[in-house]
Amino acid sequence: MSGPSRELPRWVDIGLIPLVNLSAAFLVTGLVFLAIGESPVDSVIIMLNGAFGYGTGLGYTLFYTTNFIFTGLAFAVAFHAGLFNIGAEGQAYLGGLGVALVCLSLGFLPMVIIIPLAIIAAALFGAAWAFIPAFLQARRGSHVVITTIMFNFIASALMIYLLVSVLSPKGSMNPETRTFDPNAHLPLIHDVLAGLGIAAARSPLNLSFIWALVCAVAVWLLLWHTTLGYQLRVLGANPAAAAYAGMKPQRLIVIAMMISGGLAGFLALNEIMGASNRLLLQFTAGYGFVGIAVALMGRSHPFGIVLSALLFGALYQGGADLSFEKPTITRDMIVVVQGLIILFAGALEHMFRPQIARFFSSSWFKAKEA
Amino acid sequence: MIRKLFAAVAMTALMTGASWAADDKPAVAYDLGGRNDKSFNEGAFMGAEKFKADTGIAFKDFEIQNDGQREQALRKFAEAGFSPIVAVGYSYEQALKKVAAEFPNTHFAIIDMVVEAPNVASIVFKEQEGSYLVGVLAALASKTDKVGFVGGMDIPLIRRFACGYVGGVKATKSGAEVFQNMTGTTGEAWSDPAKGGELAKSQFDRGADVVYHAAGGTGIGVLQAAADAGKLGIGVDSNQNGLHPGKVLTSMLKRVDVATYNVFKAGQDGAFKPGVTVLGLAEAGVGWALDDNNKALITPEMKTAVDKAEADIKSGAVKVHDYMSDSACPY
Numbered sequence: 135m136s137g138p139s140r141e142l143p144r145w146v147d148i149g150l151i152p153l154v155n156l157s158a159a160f161l162v163t164g165l166v167f168l169a170i171g172e173s174p175v176d177s178v179i180i181m182l183n184g185a186f187g188y189g190t191g192l193g194y195t196l197f198y199t200t201n202f203i204f205t206g207l208a209f210a211v212a213f214h215a216g217l218f219n220i221g222a223e224g225q226a227y228l229g230g231l232g233v234a235l236v237c238l239s240l241g242f243l244p245m246v247i248i249i250p251l252a253i254i255a256a257a258l259f260g261a262a263w264a265f266i267p268a269f270l271q272a273r274r275g276s277h278v279v280i281t282t283i284m285f286n287f288i289a290s291a292l293m294i295y296l297l298v299s300v301l302s303p304k305g306s307m308n309p310e311t312r313t314f315d316p317n318a319h320l321p322l323i324h325d326v327l328a329g330l331g332i333a334a335a336r337s338p339l340n341l342s343f344i345w346a347l348v349c350a351v352a353v354w355l356l357l358w359h360t361t362l363g364y365q366l367r368v369l370g371a372n373p374a375a376a377a378y379a380g381m382k383p384q385r386l387i388v389i390a391m392m393i394s395g396g397l398a399g400f401l402a403l404n405e406i407m408g409a410s411n412r413l414l415l416q417f418t419a420g421y422g423f424v425g426i427a428v429a430l431m432g433r434s435h436p437f438g439i440v441l442s443a444l445l446f447g448a449l450y451q452g453g454a455d456l457s458f459e460k461p462t463i464t465r466d467m468i469v470v471v472q473g474l475i476i477l478f479a480g481a482l483e484h485m486f487r488p489q490i491a492r493f494f495s496s497s498w499f500k501a502k503e504a
Numbered sequence: 505m506i507r508k509l510f511a512a513v514a515m516t517a518l519m520t521g522a523s524w525a526a527d528d529k530p531a532v533a534y535d536l537g538g539r540n541d542k543s544f545n546e547g548a549f550m551g552a553e554k555f556k557a558d559t560g561i562a563f564k565d566f567e568i569q570n571d572g573q574r575e576q577a578l579r580k581f582a583e584a585g586f587s588p589i590v591a592v593g594y595s596y597e598q599a600l601k602k603v604a605a606e607f608p609n610t611h612f613a614i615i616d617m618v619v620e621a622p623n624v625a626s627i628v629f630k631e632q633e634g635s636y637l638v639g640v641l642a643a644l645a646s647k648t649d650k651v652g653f654v655g656g657m658d659i660p661l662i663r664r665f666a667c668g669y670v671g672g673v674k675a676t677k678s679g680a681e682v683f684q685n686m687t688g689t690t691g692e693a694w695s696d697p698a699k700g701g702e703l704a705k706s707q708f709d710r711g712a713d714v715v716y717h718a719a720g721g722t723g724i725g726v727l728q729a730a731a732d733a734g735k736l737g738i739g740v741d742s743n744q745n746g747l748h749p750g751k752v753l754t755s756m757l758k759r760v761d762v763a764t765y766n767v768f769k770a771g772q773d774g775a776f777k778p779g780v781t782v783l784g785l786a787e788a789g790v791g792w793a794l795d796d797n798n799k800a801l802i803t804p805e806m807k808t809a810v811d812k813a814e815a816d817i818k819s820g821a822v823k824v825h826d827y828m829s830d831s832a833c834p835y
Contacts, residue, residue: 190579190583298689298690305660305831307594307659307661308594308597309689310598313598336606410571410572410598412598417571419570454569454573454576457567458564465538465567465568465569469569
């Protein structure tokens, strides 16, 4: 596309444009609500209250946020290296297998040992699942977009086989493993706070939220304060220049994808070890795909990703509350709302950019600035 | 001061009143199939609607979007003071175990699964008995002596349907053949009408002319395929005779609506009873549907035969095998 004649101010790029996109999405959502005879204002109030207004709601919002931080970071790391990893869904799924195997087989160990082991297993399994597409891309030039999405299907088939035929207890109707031993449950935040003498509402929010924030800082350090991160960004900006500068693109592709897959695998810490305490089918529930929108909206910067993850977390939780409160707004309507936001924030991300760019390069703005 | 005290007392009375009223706040949480699946979940919805019509007491319901929301839905209902709360479907087992322990004063009910807790009523059905009856009808309606069965997800519960059906068919025509197919091994098998239709067609190709489904939303495709091919389908859970009048031989009724209604009613009367309730033919929890849509298909001989089978099961002269008792089907 034809870029703006002049670089946009930074606050416009990371602040104003996402805000305009978001407003457009909410505007269209409001029209949809009007069309089915619901007050948009009421609905927004219910959603906001549901997401932030009370302890349990806030807990769920941050719980969903945790998922989106992991998958958003996963997408961003690969994206900086010029790789479009849409396989976070499958990588997270396999990460769940890693976590479950640790929790099921080593449940007798003390918690302080199991937690690091589960973190390692989640990262290893996720990274291993990303390794094959990465290797194919690096060596054979098979495009990761194609291979990672195919690997999502393979992951799904593999997990169905394992859960139906191998891991589910005999005679159980649900294709899921047994519940993990109490040692292998990630502590819930409200229990931790209760231990400190602070009463908090019950929610599935667990320690992996902290881990997600740690990962966000780590990704920031990696990308902007290490040689490897610099190499990844050069590879993404210009592969030929990277090769010319003596970097090894093949190696970097594999590393970027494995870091990405490992981050995606952490999703399982939150969902499997933190919330459900057992491995079950389809626990990834599309978080891997929404992570793409989260990362795009957050400008692939960890700080932006945390913020947009919070937005999507609030949408998920507020949306659930909205369909709970208003019978006319079914669960399918909530999917429409989420879809609109993804559409405007992700797919149509550049829709308003030319107009905004023109405005900021107009003589009026320049005169004012001067 | 006295006025203040009075106000405080009035306030307390009001609040107690509110918590008393909470006993009359019934709720339903549906399974992934959703409220309008024309089958299992819709049964619960119909029962709740009937309760509303009879008593004027409104209920609240929720359709979950993913497995993670099971716990959230139950907890939210409980926190908001709803009771009794009906969880529709065996998949609520784990979520209910957790939430029921957190809210010991709230009454819960679960359908198709047994959860042992002092505040949970578990309602299970003898699907094998109802399936046996439609098996009798299928055998008599078949001209080729070959009938079919399409299940949803391959789980013991659905095999229980299949086993009872085979029992009914073989008891009526010992030489008859029954083709069985399951749609899949995951939750998606409940909502894949295209695949259901294909399975039914393949059974027709092998000579079957009556096909019974126990497949939730997938079954819509089975009944459609039967109607298209000029064969007979048999519905399940709700009365599905009206979906293709004259093309649906009958429906195996599983009275999820009655179960839901009874739980709500007990809640209203303050007569909630925890523990396991098993609803079979004798309790009118299962049965077969006869209405204007299939009147012409049920001949007097068929009616006599199925009535006799029903009486025999009720009296205990015929015992229909329960697949889930030993994970095997003797027929």
